[in-house]
Amino acid sequence: MENLKYALYTGCTARESTPELLKSTLAVAKKLGIELVLLDEASCCGASHLQDFDDFLSLVLNARNICYAEKLGLPMVTICNTCQLNTAMTKKRLDENPELKAKVNEKLAEVGLEYKGTSEVRHFLYALIDDYGLENISSKVEKPLSSLNIAAFYGCHNIRPSELHDGSNLNENPYKPTSLDRLIEALEGNSVDYEHKNKCCGFHVDLQAPRTANLLSGHALLDAMDNNADVMVTPCPLCHLNLDVKQKSISKTVGRDINLPVIHLPQMIGLALGISPSDLGLQHHVTEVATS
Amino acid sequence: MSNTKKVTLNIFRFNSETDYLPHYQKVELEVSQEEVVLDLLNRIKWDIDGSFSYRRSCRHGICGSCAVKVNNKTVLACKERVFDLIDIFGTDWTIDPSSKSRAIKDLVVDKKDFWEKYNAVTPYLVADIDEHPECENIILPETAEKLEEADYCIQCGCCYYACPVIEVNEDYFGPAAFVKAYRFNADVRDNAKIDRLKTVDPIGPGVWDCVKCFECSEACPKDIDPQSKITKLHNQLFEEGVAENNVASRHAVGFKKSIEKHGILDEGMLVAYSEGCAVVKHIPEALEMFKKGKIVMPWNMPKSKNMDEIKKLVKISSTAKF
Numbered sequence: 353m354e355n356l357k358y359a360l361y362t363g364c365t366a367r368e369s370t371p372e373l374l375k376s377t378l379a380v381a382k383k384l385g386i387e388l389v390l391l392d393e394a395s396c397c398g399a400s401h402l403q404d405f406d407d408f409l410s411l412v413l414n415a416r417n418i419c420y421a422e423k424l425g426l427p428m429v430t431i432c433n434t435c436q437l438n439t440a441m442t443k444k445r446l447d448e449n450p451e452l453k454a455k456v457n458e459k460l461a462e463v464g465l466e467y468k469g470t471s472e473v474r475h476f477l478y479a480l481i482d483d484y485g486l487e488n489i490s491s492k493v494e495k496p497l498s499s500l501n502i503a504a505f506y507g508c509h510n511i512r513p514s515e516l517h518d519g520s521n522l523n524e525n526p527y528k529p530t531s532l533d534r535l536i537e538a539l540e541g542n543s544v545d546y547e548h549k550n551k552c553c554g555f556h557v558d559l560q561a562p563r564t565a566n567l568l569s570g571h572a573l574l575d576a577m578d579n580n581a582d583v584m585v586t587p588c589p590l591c592h593l594n595l596d597v598k599q600k601s602i603s604k605t606v607g608r609d610i611n612l613p614v615i616h617l618p619q620m621i622g623l624a625l626g627i628s629p630s631d632l633g634l635q636h637h638v639t640e641v642a643t644s
Numbered sequence: 645m646s647n648t649k650k651v652t653l654n655i656f657r658f659n660s661e662t663d664y665l666p667h668y669q670k671v672e673l674e675v676s677q678e679e680v681v682l683d684l685l686n687r688i689k690w691d692i693d694g695s696f697s698y699r700r701s702c703r704h705g706i707c708g709s710c711a712v713k714v715n716n717k718t719v720l721a722c723k724e725r726v727f728d729l730i731d732i733f734g735t736d737w738t739i740d741p742s743s744k745s746r747a748i749k750d751l752v753v754d755k756k757d758f759w760e761k762y763n764a765v766t767p768y769l770v771a772d773i774d775e776h777p778e779c780e781n782i783i784l785p786e787t788a789e790k791l792e793e794a795d796y797c798i799q800c801g802c803c804y805y806a807c808p809v810i811e812v813n814e815d816y817f818g819p820a821a822f823v824k825a826y827r828f829n830a831d832v833r834d835n836a837k838i839d840r841l842k843t844v845d846p847i848g849p850g851v852w853d854c855v856k857c858f859e860c861s862e863a864c865p866k867d868i869d870p871q872s873k874i875t876k877l878h879n880q881l882f883e884e885g886v887a888e889n890n891v892a893s894r895h896a897v898g899f900k901k902s903i904e905k906h907g908i909l910d911e912g913m914l915v916a917y918s919e920g921c922a923v924v925k926h927i928p929e930a931l932e933m934f935k936k937g938k939i940v941m942p943w944n945m946p947k948s949k950n951m952d953e954i955k956k957l958v959k960i961s962s963t964a965k966f
Contacts, residue, residue: 364909368940369933393949395907400856402899404878406964412957413903459961463953512858513869525732526862527717547716552808552857559918560892561853567812568855597929597938636936 356483357387359421359471361439363432364396365589372633373589376618377431377476379632383625384484384492391428393420397438399590400556411452412459414442415467419460427472429479431618433588436475437509440516443473474520475510477587477617481531482522486538494626497541500583502620503576503612504532504543505595506550507588526550532585532617539624546579548572555590558598563605569594570606577612583641587617597638613641648676649730654738655688655696658747666747668738669693675726681739682710682721685751698751705865708800712751713740718802718863742805758801761817765825765843770836787832793868794827803870806863808855815849819860819870822851826873829880841886844877851877852892882964889966894918897966904958907948912939 366374381388394417396402398410417439421428430436446453447469457466474482480489511517511526524531529550533543551572554565573595576584586592596614603610615634622632629635629643651673658666671688682700689696701707703722710721715733729737739751746753773781803819804810810818825844829837844850851874860870878896881887895918902909902917912930916923933939940946948954 364911367908367946368911369938371937393953395948395954396899396903396909398899398903399909400875401896402903403875405882405896405966406900406962407875407879409900409958409962409964412961413954416953416957459957462960463956465953508857508859513861513871527715528732552855552859554808554855556856557809557853559895559915560847560890561809561813564809564812564853564855568808597933601929636938638932638936638938 355385355387356479357389357426358429358479359391359424359426360388361391361394361417361421361428361430361435363430363435363589364399365593366431370589370592370616370636372619372636373431373592373616376616376622376627376632379627380618380622380625383622383627384480384489386484388429389424389426391417391420393417397435399434400438403438408455410438411442411445412456414439415446415456416460416463416465418443418471418473419465419467421471421473422468425470427474427479429474429476431476431587432590433475433507433509434590436473437516439473440520443469444516472520475587477510477531477535478521480621481535486534489535489621490538490540493539493624495624497536497539497620497624500541501544501581502536502541503546503579503581503584504529504536504549505553505572505576505584505586505591505614506532507586507591508552510587511550532587535617536585536620539621541620541624544576544579544581546575546581548575553591553594555594558594562601565594566598566602566605569598570602570608570610573599573602573610573612574606574608577610581612583620584612584614585617585620586614589616592616599639611639613637613639615641648674649727649735651675651684651726651730651735651737653684653688654736655750656738656740656744656747657696657750659750660748666744677727679726680722681712681714681719681724681726681729684726685710685712685721685739697749706798708798708802711742711800711802711805713742713805714738716740718742718806720800720802720865723865742801745811753805755801757814758799758804758818758820761821761849762799762824764817764849765821766836766840767821767824767828769828769831769834770839771833772835781833783832790830790832791827792830792873793866794823794830794873796866797823797827797868798866800865802863802865803860803868806859808857808859809853813848813853816853817844817849819854819874822854822877823868823870823873826877829877837880838884838886841877841881841884845881845886845888847890847892851881852890879964882966885965887966891918891920891922893966894920900958900962900964904955906945907951907954908946910942910945912942
């Protein structure tokens, strides 16, 4: 297989409150022989909040991020659903609107950059499945996850709006996504079927509407628990923060005890590849992950 | 290749006048490629059980009355082709009303809350118009384009009943009302923009409670993309100086401040800036995160490379004020 190489847009969360996401992503890529070049010049994508305040600025900053992947001549991969959404949305808007692209490039020219539109932008999950291939991943499994019932939690921004992600997410159907479940099965884990796997965790209203966020996260966690999940896995660090860090608060809101480990996508893959739990950063989770 | 397939339907049955709880009726039907969901509902009523109730009217995707859920996907029954649903879900379907908690009889729901919230945003043009105009009030194409697709809303409620916030926050206006608010705010002839913005600004019912999940945009049968209209209402709140200084508006503004300073977010400072003094309520969770190595100390706060570029771009590209 041809050596795979990507420009990695880490997003902010993997540099701060989920350090284990960056650590496990790099460890898994190394084990699979995938080369990742960190885009250290990149800024925040705006996480759909800057977009509410200053849409044009968010376009310029996201275009600048893509410029750095273009300069490397590499496709960009993201490891956060919301980064994926905002970067892909910027790319689509600029690629489809020459006038807007020219306005953005007028600003970028002031710092010696030009957005061309030559780098694809995909989430690591889909790059792994599409480019590396489930069969190849499966062939690298050293510790099958066969003893684990794993609940896939997709997160909104990888699957909706489906029109935006068409093609870059294997044409995932937002009403019945399958990628994570297929990956779980490739790692020989047991994929849990539950209704809330494609629902919202409420992260984006966590500050102004904590009850809403807690109820939405709580519904997903309880649904997974009631369907005998041992662990939940998500490709989005923002979902992870809500679902992992806030379980005590969510328990109070929904009136039931919740204690379900929520791991990142590369942590799940890394466990199956035989990478040690500490190298995957499993000790960083607020809801303890049993590693024995 | 066969032009028909057998589907198994679990139909939601409930009569609010006689039933304590709903139940599901199993129906097996041979369906053909030409049929839409409404054809199946009609066949059940006409051939199997005349008491089965649902709403339908135009049969052309215009009146919006036949919205139902198939395996949790909100659809217009008259528009949704059965073979498309088989492609997504296979041949076992559960057919529910657009909102189970609002069901009156079978698939018929009480849309009272939908209409109350819709009406609350002044969903019509407010303008002083001469009763005896001498000429037409002509709108240029480029001006009309600003309405985008918002004009096409048929009030079917698909977005509203797909929105997860509607199920947990009874005050929340929901996407359909926001689309309508945007539609008239974007109309150059309208004079009620500020009042509408004041209506949609408060935390609780307003746009700040949108979870940005795009369920509404996915569900809309008219491709209106309600999520983009909600974003535009946010933009208008700032443009018109209507946005109140609260945790939600500061959260949006805080992104610009943090990017200007570090390139990436300073997550801790963002929460502190957004919450103000109320940040103390986050201390228990912050301590838990700190113990697990999930909090970066200010002296270790990472920064993007080439910060001079980012600072310059923020300076020359930003026009929003707060």
